[in-house]
Amino acid sequence: MNIIVTESYEEMSKKTADIFEREVRNNPSLVLGLATGSTPIGTYRELVRRHKEEELDFSSVRSFNLDEYIGLEPENTSSYTYYMYEQLFNHINIDKKNVRIPDGMTEDPVRYGEKYDQLIREAGGIDILLLGIGTNGHIAFMEPDEELSVDSGVVELTKQTIKDNSRFFESKKHVPTQAISMGMGSILRAKKIVMIVSGKVKAPIIGEILNNGRVTTKIPATFLLLHNDVTWICDKEAYSRVTI
Ligand code: GLP
Numbered sequence: 001m002n003i004i005v006t007e008s009y010e011e012m013s014k015k016t017a018d019i020f021e022r023e024v025r026n027n028p029s030l031v032l033g034l035a036t037g038s039t040p041i042g043t044y045r046e047l048v049r050r051h052k053e054e055e056l057d058f059s060s061v062r063s064f065n066l067d068e069y070i071g072l073e074p075e076n077t078s079s080y081t082y083y084m085y086e087q088l089f090n091h092i093n094i095d096k097k098n099v100r101i102p103d104g105m106t107e108d109p110v111r112y113g114e115k116y117d118q119l120i121r122e123a124g125g126i127d128i129l130l131l132g133i134g135t136n137g138h139i140a141f142m143e144p145d146e147e148l149s150v151d152s153g154v155v156e157l158t159k160q161t162i163k164d165n166s167r168f169f170e171s172k173k174h175v176p177t178q179a180i181s182m183g184m185g186s187i188l189r190a191k192k193i194v195m196i197v198s199g200k201v202k203a204p205i206i207g208e209i210l211n212n213g214r215v216t217t218k219i220p221a222t223f224l225l226l227h228n229d230v231t232w233i234c235d236k237e238a239y240s241r242v243t244i
Pocket residue numbers: 035036037038039040066067131132133134135138139140141161165
């Protein structure tokens with residue numbers, strides 16, 4: 001496990017973009033796993049800049065997003081599909097047919113999850129996966145529970161996540177209660193994982209995970225402790241409760 005602590009959100013974003021840039025330049029047909037939320041916005045901004053100013057080429061890159069809300073059309077400004085095009089895909093030269101984001105409008109979300117894992121397998125697996133973390137320790141939309149699904153599929157969002165994510169919606173009432181999420185299997189099969197964490201609000205959960213060194217389904221991100229190539233990039237506020 002590598003841990004990088006940065007002075008600021010900007011430095012965290014640049015260091016993350018450095019890793020992704022290196023991987024894309026080394027392997028132009030890389031398979032990316034991508035996250036949403038507020039944390040990756042700076043990283044995407046930096047990758048867009050490097051594409052525009054430094055010829056970072058995404059033309060053969062393939063990508064799989066972690067999750068999508070059930071019931072949101074891609075055109076809905078709160079959907080993760082809309083977010084990904086706004087923040088990244090519309091501004092780089094990725095081939096749109098190489099972009100995969102779970103379809104929140106699918107008629108059969110259960111079968112859709114199976115199909116999604118199959119597509120990831122057919123692409124050869126994810127080479128490098130970007131992750132953020134929820135305040136309750138969720139990754140993708142794998143929420144704290146008694147058990148976690150290995151396969152991708154439908155998940156029920158917790159009250160905490162609905163509350164945390166309501167800032168992206170008109171009100172809490174508008175936040176969908178279900179999502180399609182990449183399962184823990186596809187997440188942990190990624191060859192390389194980069195977890196980015198920013199801000200005081202994440203300090204308690206990061207402290208709990210890194211100080212305790214224990215794996216529990218009650219904090220899904222603890223499963224990352226079992227992976228052999230994870231880099232945690234935390235700004236100093238997010239890292240402030242770590243004592244190891
Ligand atoms: C959502 C996403 C996660 C993300 C989390 C944290 O719930 N499904 O993939 O990591 O939000 O978001 P933020 O970066 O806005 O704190």
